[in-house]
Amino acid sequence: MKRRTFIRSTLLGVAGVPLLAAEGLAEPNRFEVTRTRLVNNKLSRTLRIVQVTDMHLTYRGNDDSIPGLVNSLEPDLVLFTGDYVDHGTGTPPDMQRFRSFIHEFDSTTPMFAIFGNWDRGYEGRLFKRTLVRSVRNRRESVVIDGNTVSITGMDYYHPDMQLLQTAVNGADLSCVLYHSPDMVVFAEPTGYYDLMLAGHTHGGQVRLPFLRLLQDGHGSFPWPGAIITGTYTGTRYQSGLYRLQNMDLYVSRGLGETDGIPFRFLCRPELAVIEIGPEGT
Template sequence: MSAVKPTIKSLSRRRFLIGGAVMLGGLLTADITLRQPRDLSMEEYILRLAKIPQGKELRLVQLSDLHLRTSRGYFERVARTVSTMRPDIILLTGDYLEQSRNLAGVLKFLQQLHAPAGIFAVQGNWEYWARLEGENLRRQFSRADVTLLINERRDVRIHGLPLSILGLDYPSPADQVARLVKEASPKRLNVMLSHVPAFNHQLLDKHVDLVLAGHTHGGQVRLPLLPPFYLPRYSGSFVAGFYKAGWAGVPLYVNRGLGTSMLPIRFLCPPEITLFRLVSQKQDR
């Protein structure tokens, strides 16, 4: 018995399905490598705090996890977007570099940022891996008017209100957490910066008003109803958004970051710039 030969119609259908699958695969690849990693999201949160008098507002902008390869295009748009948010102060939570160690590009980007009360930063793991950490990086950042905090506190005044920035160095060791918490005055607003979200939160107390972290990239690739495929060390159970930390229930915010790491892709996890509006607990009439 002779074999049944495929008809022209069946061959055309097969070619159509293969061609369609290839095209969809190409479109998805382009989407997760080109569009979604640059699909910038502007997040805004209002935090009502007892330490802020009625009628006052502080505007804090957080940027995290740049993993900057080039300062052109996307990061120029980031800088312009930050400007439109009218920050009183800009806070950076680590991982500015990538394998290329593009410090010049990082400094070019930072020089485009401006805030009346200054720009403050802490280091992430990539600064250590790139071997551009510590006092060397502090000197370099000072060229862009950015103050790098290495387990230390800096005080500023914004609209007459005293604010302390408590900068933890990677990976936020317990002894430094405890020391900085002791420096958090109950008479001042206290914002703690930590690259990693998972550290000894039980050392925090009610004098710390807000903790800002990054590191996780929000998982970078997310599927609905499923946990992230991968989170780096010192992420713990923290992925993205707000959490309550320690016995004092200190607000902890985990930023999804601006760049990508390991693989240059994002899926259902857009990069973000975050604006925190700190206002009084009393409602303005």
């Protein structure tokens, strides 16, 4: 390589570092609403489900727009899938802020929640005196315009596998919630669930161009792929929709960042909207 070419390449590389850093610091505030359409002919009409996950609320306070954004989407059902706070933020002021945050959601919309690994120790307090119903190792049903929706929630550390493997009866739509996509290897073979929702991966939080094209071919240009996800299944279920034999799995990239580090790259925070209903509607 010529000396001039080497110097030019080095300068371009050095100049690119602050640009990449600036993009990574800006992305956490660029929420993306994703829309996924699924078919379920047992339903009489299309239901709109909004998944809220991995907020990691901290003192930064940059997530206050989320409830208003969710309300504007006019969901039929809001499902929370864990990691609402960070370790060490369970003080009374933090809990009060979280509950004030939850009270901003439309109280007429049915809301159900499970917990993630960062919520450990706060499970009994997070949704206390709110209209969000915890389904931690529980199964509940809600009727929406004559359509019965079953929601089965699994605890992150001690999931009730017997409940998971108990048949769901009389539901037009059966959902299972677990914070990590790892539970898919147990839920999918039962054939009892139409849809599983998970988070935890943050989509990798930092993704590299074209990596996903090599991993599984999901997505579109530039096919950014996760380097690491913090799951036992690795990057197999890193983010997005997976159509499996017995059910659909959706893994959201989430709304916050690990350990309160406000950095993402090619992996914008996600508010997932899933519309599921009869074919042709």
